[in-house]
Amino acid sequence: MNTTPQRDEERVLELLQAVERRSDVTQRHLARQMGVALGLANSYLKRCIRKGLIKISEAPANRYLYYLTPKGFSEKSRLTAKYLAASFAFYRSAGESCARALKECEARGQQRVLLCGVSDLAEVAALRALEMDIDIVGVFDPRTERRRFLGKPVWRNLSEALPFDVCLLTDTQADRGVYEQLLQTFGNNGVKVPDILRL
Structure with a gap:
């Protein structure tokens, strides 16, 4: 029943929530959390970095740390509110x-x-x-x-x-x-x- 833009926003929200919970999250873990293929998770991650929602820094042993930017926190809040409003509307209908x-x-x-x-x-x-x-x-x-x-x-x-x-x-x-x-x-x-x- 989800339209493509709705599902897209849900995946971005899942990604932002996962990064907020754990900055040393791996792309494999993100893919599992989002229920998508590794390549698709990587694509969402790159898009969020380009939009300035997530900041990346290198850690030892060829690993990366991901952080939500202030813009990322704001976007996560907006998407959460939108998701909850849609959920309440669905349950009411x-x-x-x-x-x-x-x-x-x-x-x-x-x-x-x-x-x-x-x-x-x-x-x-x-x-x-x-x-x-x-x-x-x-x-x-x-x-x-x-x-x-x-x-x-x-x-x-x-x-x-x-x-x-x-x-x-x-x-x-x-x-x-x-x-x-x-x-x-x-x-x-x-x-x-x-x-x-x-x-």
Whole structure:
């Protein structure tokens, strides 16, 4: 769901935070922290140095020390505030979207809900379900290795799932094909999609 500029800013923020925590950080460590290839981490580091966000100095044994400049501290603060604002906006929108979907389930008498997809959206849906007469029976997600999520069982195979009345799509990476597969399996009344997913 992230756009490229958003992901770019998130990576810069991750880099600035890593350098602030530890000035003797290696580029390999930065790459691991950011979840990117070594070359991409190096590219972000060079860009931050060019922009004056990070200062570099040589240390013994062919090592480098990285420091945030005042401009780097300022940029880290700005990006942190922007990230938090976007996160709060997502949770607010997701909460409203999940509440609408769950209210429709509740109105139909569909009280046992299976979440489809381990995600932030699944967490939001589970929290909103607490406000209603809805029981989240567990989560179906064939791609996860998790066995439990939010105190509920996670199944990789639908045949293992507890009985449920409706499945609520909470996979934020799902495309139209995933939705159509669920429709073929459970029919129109057996699948609910929060409108935040725009499927």
